[in-house]
Amino acid sequence: MKKISFLVLTAALVIGLTGCGAKDSGAGGTKYKFATDAAYAPMEYMDKDKMTGFDVDFLAEVMKEAGLSYDLTNTGWDTMLTSVKQGKEYQAGISSVSITDERKQSYDYSIPYFESTNMILVKEGSPVKSATDLKDKKVAVQISTTADTLMSKIMGEKNPSLKRLDNNTLALLELENNGVDAVVADIAIVREYVKNNPNKKFVTIADPKNFESEYYGILLPKGSELKAKLDPAIKKVIENGAYAKVYKKWFGQEPDTKKLLEQK
Template sequence: MKLSRRPFARITTATLAGALAVLASACSSGSAGTTTADGVKLVKAGQLTTCTHLPYPPFQYEKDNKVVGFDVAMIDLVAAKLGVKQVIVDQPFETIKTGAVLNAGVCDVAAAGMTITDARKKNLDFTVPYFNATQAVLVRKGLAVTSLEDLKGQHLKLGSQSSTTGEDFAHSHGVDSQSFESSDAELNGLRTGQVDAVIQDFPVVQNWLKDAATAQKFQLAVNLETGERYGFAVKKGGNPQLLQLTDKAIAQAKQDGTYKKLYEQWVGPMPAGADAS
């Protein structure tokens, strides 16, 4: 895939199937890819290609024509160990969590604020957890909401990001939701009155509320302890050396203080024990 001078490339859902087919053919024919001295397989020599889904601040988002964020900074540590640069490719989250983009050779690693689940483990090889997450409900100010049950009882409309654990969590508790393709679209749905509340990972909601205009109109209603942990992922059974190297990069960052520094730079004050292995 030829990238422009921008540090990431977008592939629309409509063209995704064709793009994956072409890339899968290229990879299977041996016309692309390389193996480093460490035995790490890369889809393109000289770079670590990362699939993500934009925007998802504070983990990955575009700023000043560049993709930045906590996940980006963490994978940069892996790229540094390989002596290459990270190149980011924007993909639909559905194709990331199912492993489709990794299987097709679009990227080497997936870094998308992705919760480790048993269902996803069937399609992906996950690293050790690198982030503890909770779900949060953001509502219009003035609404008396302290639980998902309150949304049902007051017949309020809930928005969620499609294919996410937040959406699954709401549905598992009997709350229907209007599904949005991205976190930005979800927030816009709340701003424009399409929904009365949204469910999203707490760090994302926390980041939204840093905007004065958002904080003026909306409030955090409830933080839901769901026991979720994020992981980076590689192709199922396809790149054990990269998986091991990424695990080592995460462990080293937690031990030498780099993790805490990046957490506070991109997410905010780090809770006690957040850097525990």
């Protein structure tokens, strides 16, 4: 009886341990759990019941190169940020996460894997020509993104005309429904939206003076051992042509890998 109880308790303990954080996937070793916010086409989004996008394909190449097993779960943006910071249920996040000095205080990052910048989207006939023209307008952004940070500086952090929404889909709907005068979001998201809605007469505005280039990295908890495994794999994927193949699939052009590899 004691022997049976001991075995049951031991089994329960093993199940409990593997239920938290990275799991042992048997012969394949540790299975790492990645979180994402799959509402960011073409970077990561749901196509019916399937998760797809640039980040999804890129991560597959990196994990194959690193020889690591993983799961990718659509958790939403805020949940991803919180859970990756804790490092228990999820060991990493990939969701077009810009590398910023502020985030570096709470997270580690992989080396950069994507160059981006923010872009303004308005309706045809809008008087807006640059980010500073948005100062007295109604603007929608996704909360806790670099677009939120940039527009908070331009418009004022407590400005009621700055609408901080849970995702860019809601922000774009606000513009469609005349709830705001403009949306500010990552260039890939804005261009994809315009491409998919050619009859809606939207206009894109680039503003390199106010919106500098930024770089995405895989988000990690502070002190993560996964960084040492991901960084060499990312570098190899960028160098061996696999990155360019994924990039061309989603954006129809060659990436500037030289500039990307120069980033630290």
